[in-house]
Amino acid sequence: MNGERGANKEALFVSGHRACHGCGLALAVRHILKATGPDVIVVTPTGCLETFSSPYGYSPWRVPWIHHLFENAPAVASGIAAALSAQKRNNVRVVVIGGDGSTFDIGFGALSGMLERGDDVLYICTDNGAYMNTGGQRSGATPTYSSTTTHPVGRKSMGKPQLKKDLPAIVADHGTPYVATASVAYLKDLRKKVEKAMTYHGPRYIQIDTPCPSGWGFSSELALEIGRLGVNCGLVPLFEMENGSLTRVRKIRKKLQVTEYLKAQSRFKHLLQEDGSEYLKELQEIADQNIAKYALITSS
Amino acid sequence: MKITIGGVVKGGTSLAYKTGSWRDQRPLIDLDLCKACGICEEVCPDNSVYAEDEIYYIDYEYCKGCGLCAHECPVDAIEMVLEEK
Numbered sequence: 001m002n003g004e005r006g007a008n009k010e011a012l013f014v015s016g017h018r019a020c021h022g023c024g025l026a027l028a029v030r031h032i033l034k035a036t037g038p039d040v041i042v043v044t045p046t047g048c049l050e051t052f053s054s055p056y057g058y059s060p061w062r063v064p065w066i067h068h069l070f071e072n073a074p075a076v077a078s079g080i081a082a083a084l085s086a087q088k089r090n091n092v093r094v095v096v097i098g099g100d101g102s103t104f105d106i107g108f109g110a111l112s113g114m115l116e117r118g119d120d121v122l123y124i125c126t127d128n129g130a131y132m133n134t135g136g137q138r139s140g141a142t143p144t145y146s147s148t149t150t151h152p153v154g155r156k157s158m159g160k161p162q163l164k165k166d167l168p169a170i171v172a173d174h175g176t177p178y179v180a181t182a183s184v185a186y187l188k189d190l191r192k193k194v195e196k197a198m199t200y201h202g203p204r205y206i207q208i209d210t211p212c213p214s215g216w217g218f219s220s221e222l223a224l225e226i227g228r229l230g231v232n233c234g235l236v237p238l239f240e241m242e243n244g245s246l247t248r249v250r251k252i253r254k255k256l257q258v259t260e261y262l263k264a265q266s267r268f269k270h271l272l273q274e275d276g277s278e279y280l281k282e283l284q285e286i287a288d289q290n291i292a293k294y295a296l297i298t299s300s
Numbered sequence: 301m302k303i304t305i306g307g308v309v310k311g312g313t314s315l316a317y318k319t320g321s322w323r324d325q326r327p328l329i330d331l332d333l334c335k336a337c338g339i340c341e342e343v344c345p346d347n348s349v350y351a352e353d354e355i356y357y358i359d360y361e362y363c364k365g366c367g368l369c370a371h372e373c374p375v376d377a378i379e380m381v382l383e384e385k
């Protein structure tokens with residue numbers, strides 16, 4: 001077949017998918033599957049990933065993959081895990097790859113049930129901070145003061161006023177044995193976390209920061225650059241929690257101010273105008289709190 | 301196209317859809333500068349960089365021209381030029 005050369009010979013997620021140019025989410029999926037290997041069944045709720053990987057008759061997936069509803073990925077995954085267990089097929093594992101809207105908001109009840117029952121599922125949330133597939137509406141994962149189509153900036157609004165939901169902590173509080181955050185800016189670290197999660201049984205959760213050029217407003221070559229800025233200013237902390245305790249963090253070597261991250265994206269551009277300074281101060285405080293909470297900087 | 305029961309589709313069939321036609325910028329690798337580090341292959345969201353005997357190539361059938369490979373190349377061995385078709 002055409003295209004079987006080079007990178008597509010071995011890949012489990014091949015070319016021809018219809019993600020936007022420079023999509024951080026598509027890049028994450030390539031690396032997730034490199035880390036899991038072929039013996040997985042992938043479950044994907046509605047969202048960009050589902051849409052760009054499933055025009056009828058054109059599938060980039062080379063592992064079994066199922067799309068269902070927007071809100072029930074954890075329940076579908078639990079059912080598949082139960083069926084595999086009944087068949088004693090312990091070599092095949094179940095992995096959800098779902099967006100932040102489905103994970104933080106609409107599928108949250110089902111996720112809580114999956115975690116509480118202790119089902120053997122690796123749940124990966126690809127976090128692009130909004131409902132991107134439907135035009136960028138606000139979700140529980142949208143960062144504070146980001147402009148969204150449901151919280152547009154105007155005379156009486158500076159974007160989303162609430163904090164981003166701390167979902168990793170909520171997942172860890174269910175007694176989940178492995179919880180981690182990762183970023184496409186650090187692909188080796190991302191793969192290592194997925195590999196580690198695969199060594200555990202029971203529910204596991206990884207939240208990956210996947211910069212989105214179309215929704216965040218940056219040029220298509222910058223997804224990793226933006227990802228690095230987010231991590232190194234403290235707004236996107238990278239850590240692992242095992243059995244409820246923080247066990248490892250990715251240290252910030254050279255701390256950046258949040259403005260370095262914000263000014264690179266049009267979803268935050270209103271904050272850099274004259275009347276934005278007090279909002280910038282608040283965002284700097286959020287970053288500094290993360291740095292203190294997760295000990296992201298080693299004091300010398 | 302015939303609809304199968306459950307909408308089941310064979311894996312890897314997206315290779316029939318050539319996203320290279322989306323491209324308006326074309327990455328060109330300068331092999332004299334390239335150190336064969338493989339970062340371009342790592343960062344491509346479209347699986348469009350590959351190596352044969354340590355020589356890196358772009359798969360123009362699928363490359364969308366996003367520029368990530370050029371931006372992340374540590375020795376600036378990849379240049380983006382206007383696509384002319």
Ligand SMILES: Cc1ncc(C[n+]2csc(CCOP(=O)(O)OP(=O)(O)O)c2C)c(N)n1
Pocket residue numbers: 025046047048049070071098099100101102103128130131132133134139
């Ligand atoms: C019950 C239901 N409500 C709304 C929708 C419309 N819908 C489809 S995708 C989507 C957004 C998905 O957002 P997210 O989960 O963050 O994934 P992303 O597209 O951002 O990767 C919405 C609202 C739907 N398909 N089903």
Ligand code: SF4
Pocket residue numbers: 018019020021022023024025026048052128132133211212213214215
């Ligand atoms: S909208 Fe964002 S997440 Fe969705 S395909 Fe485009 S770049 Fe990727």
Ligand code: SF4
Pocket residue numbers: 022327343344345346347348349358359362363364365366367368369370
């Ligand atoms: S320009 Fe983008 S799509 Fe093309 S090879 Fe480089 S990273 Fe891949």
Ligand SMILES: [Mg+2]
Pocket residue numbers: 099100101126127128129130131132133
């Ligand atoms: Mg989203």
